[in-house]
Amino acid sequence: MTENATAISTSLRARLLRWLLLPGLMLAFGLLAKNYLTVSEMANRIQDRLLVALAVTISEHAINSRGDLLSRDIELLLEQFTRENTYYRVQGPDGAFVTGDSGLPRLPDGVTLEPGVPHFYNAHYRNEDVRAVTMKYLVSNPSSNIYGWVTIDVSQTRRERDNLIYDELLGSTTDFLVLMFLGGVFAWIGVSRGLAPLRRLQQAIRRRSTDDLRPIRHAMPKEVTEVVRSLNALLARLESSITANQRFIADASHQLRTPLATVQAEAEWALRNASDQQDRQALERIVSQTRQTARLANQLLNLARVSPEGRKAVRYEKTDLLALAASVTSGMVRYAIRHDIDLGFDDQSEGMNCEIETGNEVLLQEMLGNLIENAILYGTPGTIVTVRVIGRGVAVGPVLEVEDNGPGIPEKDRDTVLERFVRLDEQNGQGCGLGLAIVKEVANAHQAVMSLEDGKDGVGLKVRIAFPR
Amino acid sequence: MRILIVEDNLVLADKIAAALRQTDHAVDLVHDGEDALRLVLQETFDLLILDLSLPGLDGIEILKTVRARKINLPVMILTARGNLDERVAGLDAGADDYMVKPFELSELEARARALLRRNIGQRNPAITVGKLTFNSVDRSVTIDGQPVLLTPRERGVLEILLLNVSQVISKEKIALHLFGFDDEASVKSIELYISRLRKKIASGDVEVRTIRGLGYMIDE
Numbered sequence: 001m002t003e004n005a006t007a008i009s010t011s012l013r014a015r016l017l018r019w020l021l022l023p024g025l026m027l028a029f030g031l032l033a034k035n036y037l038t039v040s041e042m043a044n045r046i047q048d049r050l051l052v053a054l055a056v057t058i059s060e061h062a063i064n065s066r067g068d069l070l071s072r073d074i075e076l077l078l079e080q081f082t083r084e085n086t087y088y089r090v091q092g093p094d095g096a097f098v099t100g101d102s103g104l105p106r107l108p109d110g111v112t113l114e115p116g117v118p119h120f121y122n123a124h125y126r127n128e129d130v131r132a133v134t135m136k137y138l139v140s141n142p143s144s145n146i147y148g149w150v151t152i153d154v155s156q157t158r159r160e161r162d163n164l165i166y167d168e169l170l171g172s173t174t175d176f177l178v179l180m181f182l183g184g185v186f187a188w189i190g191v192s193r194g195l196a197p198l199r200r201l202q203q204a205i206r207r208r209s210t211d212d213l214r215p216i217r218h219a220m221p222k223e224v225t226e227v228v229r230s231l232n233a234l235l236a237r238l239e240s241s242i243t244a245n246q247r248f249i250a251d252a253s254h255q256l257r258t259p260l261a262t263v264q265a266e267a268e269w270a271l272r273n274a275s276d277q278q279d280r281q282a283l284e285r286i287v288s289q290t291r292q293t294a295r296l297a298n299q300l301l302n303l304a305r306v307s308p309e310g311r312k313a314v315r316y317e318k319t320d321l322l323a324l325a326a327s328v329t330s331g332m333v334r335y336a337i338r339h340d341i342d343l344g345f346d347d348q349s350e351g352m353n354c355e356i357e358t359g360n361e362v363l364l365q366e367m368l369g370n371l372i373e374n375a376i377l378y379g380t381p382g383t384i385v386t387v388r389v390i391g392r393g394v395a396v397g398p399v400l401e402v403e404d405n406g407p408g409i410p411e412k413d414r415d416t417v418l419e420r421f422v423r424l425d426e427q428n429g430q431g432c433g434l435g436l437a438i439v440k441e442v443a444n445a446h447q448a449v450m451s452l453e454d455g456k457d458g459v460g461l462k463v464r465i466a467f468p469r
Numbered sequence: 470m471r472i473l474i475v476e477d478n479l480v481l482a483d484k485i486a487a488a489l490r491q492t493d494h495a496v497d498l499v500h501d502g503e504d505a506l507r508l509v510l511q512e513t514f515d516l517l518i519l520d521l522s523l524p525g526l527d528g529i530e531i532l533k534t535v536r537a538r539k540i541n542l543p544v545m546i547l548t549a550r551g552n553l554d555e556r557v558a559g560l561d562a563g564a565d566d567y568m569v570k571p572f573e574l575s576e577l578e579a580r581a582r583a584l585l586r587r588n589i590g591q592r593n594p595a596i597t598v599g600k601l602t603f604n605s606v607d608r609s610v611t612i613d614g615q616p617v618l619l620t621p622r623e624r625g626v627l628e629i630l631l632l633n634v635s636q637v638i639s640k641e642k643i644a645l646h647l648f649g650f651d652d653e654a655s656v657k658s659i660e661l662y663i664s665r666l667r668k669k670i671a672s673g674d675v676e677v678r679t680i681r682g683l684g685y686m687i688d689e
Contacts, residue, residue: 255549257570257571260571261478262480262481264571264572264573264574265481265484265485265574266484268484268574268575269484269488290571291573330637330683333637333680334579334635334686337688342681343680343681344682344683345681345682346682347682386681386682387682
């Protein structure tokens with residue numbers, strides 16, 4: 001998996017939520033803006049009508065009272081009802097000031113007033129925003145001393161209107177937030193529930209053992225079936241390639257082993273019947289080389305079997321290490337005797353259980369066989385080789401040890417001998433350099449820790465395989 | 470003793486036959502499965518050495534037929550297929566032993582001898598190792614034809630070791646064979662019987678080996 005792919009896989013829910021919430025938020029802002037505009041439009045219209053009514057009333061009053069201001073009572077009344085401060089100014093023809101507030105904002109430049117048509121505008125007065133109206137009309141009242149075009153300005157603060165808009169906005173914003181939050185929660189639940197089949201699929205895959213390549217048979221929603229189908233196809237391909245690989249190994253083993261067996265039998269037979277000293281030496285060399293080649297072929301095949309790509313089809317089950325080690329050791333006793341090696345077994349289990357929860361008998365036999373074979377082949381006549389099994393402890397699993405008092409491996413070389421085809425002693429014609437590599441692979445397959453240590457009293461080699469608890 | 474070798478590789482078959490003939494056995498050779506089966510059903514053999522991958526008829530099929538007919542014939546399988554499933558299949562089908570190619574001739578000879586000895590009863594009741602002969606009918610023991618006097622316990626120990634020549638037998642198994650149970654005291658007593666037995670058969674070119682931590686083994 002690339003970084004990218006993991007990022008996508010972890011943020012699928014986030015991506016879905018983003019797609020749900022971002023347009024939702026934009027929609028909410030749009031609605032809020034529209035709401036704001038509508039409300040302020042309405043408030044303006046209401047205030048404008050009030051202003052016109054006031055303008056008409058005030059100017060009537062001013063004209064009728066010949067330029068009197070509104071009485072204090074009326075002003076108070078006005079304030080009480082509208083909750084705004086009201087300022088006005090009445091001008092007679094030619095701009096002559098009749099009454100009111102002479103400092104009131106003027107009509108913006110470039111506006112020509114139509115008679116009887118009010119002009120509305122926003123202005124600033126006494127450190128407050130005000131809404132203002134200006135209109136002019138013809139006075140031809142014989143009872144007043146004013147005759148001609150009268151201009152009236154009325155301004156009113158906008159506190160109430162702003163409060164109204166503010167309340168309205170606050171209310172609808174709260175509503176929207178609640179709505180968004182609930183939407184988010186439901187979206188989260190929905191997304192989670194929508195992704196649940198994927199999570200089930202993931203768990204189903206994770207619970208599988210490494211060698212279980214059967215197709216996945218879980219009920220899946222439409223959108224995921226395609227993924228599962230592709231996955232199953234992949235599994236099928238993998239399985240067939242593993243099977244082919246194993247078949248190849250079996251074929252190769254067969255093809256290699258029979259001719260080798262023939263050569264070996266021929267050479268041994270010739271050696272038995274050879275009387276000439278030179279012939280004997282040549283034949284002995286052939287026999288030992290053939291044995292080595294045979295061993296190499298065997299080990300190559302074994303390595304192919306135990307390497308990660310070859311062991312996928314391996315079944316792991318509860319395995320008793322003590323019984324297995326004893327039987328493998330027994331089987332190698334005669335081989336050891338032929339090489340004049342004292343091979344023995346040391347049961348240190350002390351009645352503790354020596355079971356490995358997930359062990360594979362074939363691989364473990366192969367591993368122990370290799371260790372014993374190494375000790376025998378690299379040992380000199382009289383070398384003592386001991387296979388030891390230590391029982392499971394409180395915090396540790398069972399331990400398998402193969403100890404000898406043979407030549408050992410120098411400390412500086414202990415890492416390199418685990419690599420394939422590394423041999424320390426080129427003079428020794430027996431090993432082929434795969435034994436310990438196989439041991440290491442099998443230990444890895446069992447999550448066991450392999451270590452090379454000095455044998456008893458610093459002589460020889462002790463290979464220790466500590467299995468997990 | 471009469472041995473039948475079924476192996477399609479002529480050179481290899483030839484060499485195995487030659488090696489076995491050296492030890493005074495009568496050896497017949499066939500190279501294909503159907504011939505082998507015909508021969509096994511008609512004639513009597515003491516040992517069948519059988520390759521698994523044969524032309525004509527698979528070795529396992531031959532083995533199954535032999536076992537189904539209740540023919541008392543030890544069978545050693547010879548094969549290049551060395552993985553465990555194959556081995557188990559072979560042994561499940563009734564093989565007595567199993568050798569994976571390539572092998573050493575001497576190893577094959579030793580195992581063939583062990584199988585021939587194990588097949589005691591109708592044809593040859595005597596087991597011979599070195600100069601020592603054990604008659605499985607009257608359980609008498611002779612060295613160079615001279616009778617050896619053994620106690621019943623010593624005789625029992627020798628018997629189980631001889632029935633499993635070249636195989637390691639644990640003290641527990643010996644105790645079970647002698648007493649029918651394997652408590653600690655009886656297992657301890659085995660050492661005593663072994664040491665007495667060793668003294669009595671020392672002249673017979675037979676060695677009862679102690680295998681450290683595993684038990685005992687009789688070997689030539």
